[in-house]
Amino acid sequence: MRGATHAKWAACAVAVALAATACGGGSDSGGGGEAGIISSSWGDPQNPLEPANTNEVQGGKVLDMLFRGLKRYDPETGEAKNMLAESIQTTDSQNFTVTLKDGWKFSNDEPVTAQSFVDAWNYGADVRNKQNNSPFFSDIVGYDDVHPASGEPKSKTMSGLVVKDPKTFTVALKDKFSTWPETLGYQAFSPLPKAFFTDHTAWLDKPIGNGPYTVDSYTKGTGMKLRKWDAYPGEDKAQNGGVDLKVYTDNNTAYTDLISGNLDLVDDVPAQQLKNVKNDLGDRYINQPALIIQTLTFPLYDPQWSKPGTEKVRQGISRAINRDEITQQIFRETRTPAKDWTSPALGEKGGFSATACGDACVYDPAEAKKLIQEGGGLPGGKVTLTSNVDTGSHRDWMDAVCNSVNNALGEGPVCTVNPVGTFADFRNQQSSYKLTGPFRSGWQADYPLIQNFLQPLYYTGASSNYGKFSNKEFDDLVDQANRESDPAKAIASFQESEKILAEQMPSIPLWYQNGSAGYSERLEDVSLNQFSVPVYDQIKVI
């Protein structure tokens, strides 16, 4: 029968296809198995894993295991301590002499020299290499030669960087910047081995660094196996045999794997699981402040928000937000109501102040109503909040904030939400100054310095000043702080500048974002640093 042979043929084809595709299967060690190895959740890094090109947590996590820089932020206190640097000296807060410690090398046995730093920094600054973190080098003399605003660079190296001998180099800055050495713990300033420049593709496939771990294997989009480097010369040797990072698309799935024993560590407990987490993990759940703050920024480039008197309206909106309730109800205390424009992870010594915002951040519906009326009412009688809603429960809290404002004002639904589908689209609208109402602005600090929370966001013309806030007095105080060589005085000056933010309210501090993590019974000594990244090298496997 003709039909029958056709059908048989089709069945065979399916069988062959099934068999052929099954060939890919193989053994997998899985999580929670190998002795001394930690398995941990990971997200696919957004960019290739180059130190000067990595500006998000997932890539940063790996760099923190692979690299050690001149300084390193103490995972507990955030203090910038010398790591490879023997000393960083200056007499004028503008010209620095960096001396390296002896005995450091990359895991391919190449010694770490002054040249390793200078080459890496020049590479990071060069516009031709398209590194996301280039602006971190913009304080150095000669940056404009390698990174012109347009056209081809005039040079491959910055004149402000001079190698004196294998252990010493000098850095000339364009302006005085007293806390500049403290910024050097940031990963963009990591040294790079020669292999990075000679065989870049191979390096990207299997990065070589000078940190406590080496890369055993790296499958992009799937995972990375890092192993303890036994010959690591530093004091912070890895306390475990290695870390297997596994890429998860969904943090819910990672959490499921953790509680069913397939994974040792998740560094992001999903919001939906927060109600179970104490039950599931007990004290193996970590929830601590990180260097992240969420704010609502006002579009001060829009005349209706910047005319005189509207600062009262802005303050009024701030006072109409019930931060305590929202952080409890929606975020289950993984956010802390904000009391200033920095983060408690800085510590009091680092400039965090629980009083900087003062009454302006305290919920008081009656006062809110009064302030908004005094300020001439909401522009056009309404206010619209904008944020991307693809991640981070943004939709939920925006609804809650609007409800809070509407209830406080009692004028019906005057506050509405404008949800934007993707982060990219939101960033587009935000950076082209198209928004006409307050919008979310999240800020994760690059280094634990109060400067990093204020200057890039509120200084006139600063890179991330999306609301175009401009205030002479504020700028002067920031300048003064940067010139100040005594760190305590510098911080006092920054805190002074925060008072202007409290008066003008260019952005409403909402809450500080905590880092959250959970781990299996196999691990101990698990902690998060200020960037909410686990301190992998300190984790012990029982």
Added chain:
Amino acid sequence: MGRYVIRRLLQMIPVFIGSTFLIFFMVYALGDPVAALFGDKAPDPATAARIRKDLYLDQPLWKQYLHYMGQIFKGDFGTAFNGQSVTELMASAFPVTLRLTLVAIFFEIVIGITLGVISGLRRGKSVDTSVLVLTLVVISVPTFVTGYLLQYLFGVKWGWVRPTVSPDAPLNELILPGIVLALVSLAYVTRLSRTSIAENVKADYVRTATAKGLPRSRVVTRHLLRNSLIPVVTFIGTDIGALMGGAIVTERIFNIHGVGYQLYQGILRNNSPTVVGFVTILVIVFLLANLLVDLLYAVLDPRIRYA
């Protein structure tokens, strides 16, 4: 037959061009991918300009499209932001999803048609009613609910399977995700074949076959089933494409790094080469599956001829 196939293949060209252009346009409308690369920080203008130039994003949309199509015909689907070529991503993602899809289709065919035949032959009986109720429940529950539920029950509570799939995604680990992915379609297949069988069971040729004294099993499989399968085959054929593209939810739940995962990442990061490349392949899969379905009609019912 041959001319028919060639005509159908030629028809694919305008569909292919039209769909890629639409997708290209839609991804472009999502916003500036380069701005999102810099996280919460403002993009450095000079660096951003370089990246745009490299990715051809500084050109007008129609030029970008032409450039892209030119690349595709050279076999180059562009580069994702993490530096991997899209063809590399495809090579790792498509086999995994194909495997998952085949597992799903397998369950659809075996369970779906069996249930459909049983309930179709016993129309109005309690078996039929319970199958109808059951399929209604399955259809009305969204995939992510059944996915998380089955994952919790089988993976966490009873520990029968691993709750997630390892990177290699071997077939045995794909059984549970495959069932989850198949469930809704499976219910449709059941209902389609039930209706079809119930209609045809009273047809003259079935009566004739029974009257000839053929055994019941032969009447059902040879005469009844073959004629009743045409709508089911149509559905399953189009479902191949739908399952491959629609695996986003299932792949997320079970952490399978297949097409759904890459598409999701691509959309989230506004990475047009990834999204357009993957969807282009999916469009081709769709078209080929439809062609295959049309050709299968002739196998099932010799009365259907193509010119």
